[in-house]
Amino acid sequence: MPALEASACERINQDARQILAIAGTPECAVWVGNCDGWQWHTTIRSQDNDRERDNHELGHLTTYCIGSVTKVFVAMGAIILLEQLAEAEGTVYPKLHKLWRESISAHLDLIVKRQFDRDPALSDVLCHDGGLVSMNDFILGPDGKVLISKAAxxxxxxxxxxxxxxxGEDSTWRYNNGGYILAGLLIEKYSHQELGLFLKMNLFDPLGMDLTFVDREAFSSCPAQFKSKAHVVSPSGKxxxxxxxxxxxxxxxFAAMGIYSCxxxxxxxxxxxxxxxxPGPDDDSVLTYNxxxxLCSPRVRFRDDASTSYTYGGCxxxxxxxxxxxxxxxxxxxEACGNMSNYQLSPNSHGQSVDVxxxxGTVTGYECSLYLLLDDDTFVIALSNATGLVDVSDHISRLILQELYLPVGTTSKQKGIGHKLVKFRSKKQQANKPESLYKIDIVxxxxxxAEERRRYLERFQMDIDQASHVSQLPIPREGHYIDHRFRQGIFVQHCSIEGLVAYVKxxxxxxxxxxxAFISDGVAILAPCLDEDLSVLGVDIFADWESLRLKICRDYQKQVTGFIRERAQTRVSYTLELETDALSDKTVSFSQ
Incomplete structure (x- = not known):
């Protein structure tokens, strides 16, 4: 099993500090270990501050929101629950299992049969690349606030x-939080427990994960020194x-991104x-061999890479x-601006490709990466506390992987620009000349x-800079503009300072x-307030909320009657409600 020498740890620290400075991210906590008991953990910081400096005493106990890594635990929760149902006495299990499958079918039957011509399965729920299409811009606002209820x-x-x-090739399948949300609701339904409590009782408590938080009350009582503050970094790097x-x-x-851990x-x-x-006899651990x-078995193969698949536990x-x-x-x-973050690491020093x-996980203010090296019983964890100009957890974890698997001598052949691997010229070269491998210059x-990210953000800034149009036409009236199909509205108010303000509801x-603000008579934009910058926007502006433009709809008298927001595969039409009622109370429950 690989381990890090002291000199490698120092190189990681030095390079990681540079990456943090580039990203504008204050800190990144890392833990590397294996099943033999070797471990190295530290918290790397871009600069000194007033926080406690003892990395080994506090850094590995500091909590961060782990975003989509939450899904790994929800998937394990589903596995545990189905096993518990199978162990139920008498005829309870067949009945509950049938209802579980029918619940999945009730919500996914149409879309899965239309797309794949088969019946839906658990894999269509616990997967990013199938089942439900992405709905983040209906679930979350441009700032990351949760907009809708479970029933909605x-x-x-x-x-x-x-x-x-x-x-199948559409970007709407880019990722799928909705499937995991549905899985969480199913766990609550059939366990008769809140999802967080079910995970705590059946997974976290048995493993001794007492600094993993699944409810607001417990997290609020956690001492401040064990909480890492969330940050968003502006294009200037602040x-x-x-x-x-x-x-x-x-x-x-919650099931898609809500857990805090260390x-x-x-x-x-x-x-x-x-x-x-x-393989071997199971001990008393909650994580049995089965x-x-x-959790780790391949479920969905990627079309363009037969060696890559999606599992319940990730890629x-x-x-x-x-x-x-x-x-x-x-x-x-x-993917939008270039390819500098899509670099590939080399195989290990023997030319072998390690199974990973x-x-x-990314939420507004935090980013994290989790790697399990299945061939070597080794793991790498990186948690960072900012939506930075780059995801430092991604770069630093790959920096660690590179140090684990490539010898020091390969540093003389660093590649700084190219992102494709150099092909070996012969099997003999692979076997006898591992020094032909090279390290990527990850810094x-x-x-x-970071330059790519700045260019990406400039799209929003350009719209904001152009939004100084003074229209001679009537401005939008105060009130609720609602699309009842997608249960989303825009509430517009007049403001003496800002002019017009809006809330997505x-x-x-x-x-x-x-x-x-207005780009033209026909186009408005949702922009930060006058004393704010782009840091008020959430991470979803990089995906579903990638456009904050609204097309203005007018009647024959030129009065504003609504707005249209374009998004993948459809448009959202917000129409002014004559009565300022809230969104419809219409709800739906699980079908059985």
């Missing part, structure tokens, strides 16, 4: 299924402290899972695959990636206040 989500699933017909995401179980998105607790889970994958195999691929870091925000931006299980990749909550 179920209604939304039905409507989106009817309205949006993506092809980090701003923002309100930490509140995605606990009373919100619909590197120590994630190390407990990773080490136990890797140990459980070794459960571990179910299963190879150390030298282009899918490494696939869930990172770096890749979303790189990877998951990443340089981060530097170039659902039946659960509303976004922060945005300034409504």
């Amino acid at each position: 989500f179920l209604e939304l699933v039905q409507q989106v299924t009817l309205e949006i017909h993506p092809s 980090p701003t402290v923002v309100e930490s995401p509140d995605y606990f179980p009373d919100t619909v998105v 590197t120590r607790d994630l190390a407990f889970f990773s080490k136990t899972l890797l140990a459980a994958l070794q 459960r571990a195999v179910q 299963r691929t190879k150390l030298d695959s282009e899918y490494l870091g696939h869930h990172s925000l770096n890749h979303i931006v790189a 299980l990877y998951h990443g 340089q990749m981060a530097r170039l990636g 659902g039946d659960f909550n509303a976004s922060r206040k945005f300034r409504m």
Whole structure:
């Protein structure tokens, strides 16, 4: 099993500090270990501050929101629950199992049969690349606030299924939070427990993960020194402290992104899972061999790479695959603006390709990466506390992987720009000349990636800079502009300072206040208020909320009657309500 020498740890620290400075991210906590008991953990910071300096005493106990890595635990929760149902006495299990499958079918039958011509299965729920299309811009506002309730989500699933017909190559399948949300609601339904409590009792408590938080009350009582503050970094590189995401179980998105944890607790889970994958008699661990195999087994093969698949636990691929870091925000931006974050690592020093299980997580203010090296019983965890100009958890975790698997001598052949691997000329070269391998200059990749992110953000800034149009036509009236199909509205108010302000609303909550400015007589934009910058926007502006433009609709008297927002595969039409009622109370429950 690989381990890091002291000199390698120092190189990681030096390079990681540069990456943090490039990103504008204050800190990144890392933990590397294996099943033999070797471990190295530290918290790397871009500069000194007033926080406690003892990394080994506090850094690995500091909590961060782990975003989409939450889905790994929800998937394991589903596996545990189905096993518990199977162990139920008498005829209870067949009945409950039938109802479980019927619940999935009730919400996914149409879209799965239309897309894949088969019946839906659990894999269509616990997967990013199938099942429901992306609905983040209906679930979350441009600032990351949760907009809709659990009941409204179920209604939304039905409507989106009817309205949006993506092809297999469509970007609408880019990722799928909705499937995991549905899985969380199913767990609550059939366990008769809140999802957070079910995970705590059946997974976190048995593993000793006592600094993993699944409810607001417990997290509020956690001492401040064990909480890492969330930040958003402006295009200039300045980090701003923002309100930490509140995605606990009373919100619909908890199953997709709501857990707070620390590197120590994630190390407990990773080490136990890797140990459980070794065949042999199960001990008393909650992570049995059967459960571990179910979590890590390939479910959905990627079309363009037969060695890469999606599992319930994340993306299963190879150390030298282009899918490494696939869930990172770096890749979303790189796909739009270039390829500097899509670099590939080399195979290990023997020319072998190591089997990797990877998951990443991004929410507004935090980014994280989790790697399980299945061939070597080794894991790498990186948690950072900012939506930076690059995702430092992605770059730093790959920096660690490179140090683990390539010898020091390869540093003389660093590649700073290219992102494709050099092909070996012969098998003999692979076997006898591992020095022909090279290391990627990951610091340089981060530097170039930050430039990509700035260019991406400039699109919004250009719109804002142009939004100084003074129209001679009537401005929008105060009131609620609502699209009842997608259960979303825009509430417009007049303001003496800002002119017009707007809130994006659902039946659960509303976004922060945005300034409504005008690019032309026919186009408005949701922009930061006059004393704010782009740091008020959430991470979803890089995906579903990638356009904040609104087309203005007018009647024959030129009065504004509504707005249209274009999004993948459909448009959202907000119409002025004559009565300023809230969104419809219409709800839907699980079908049985």
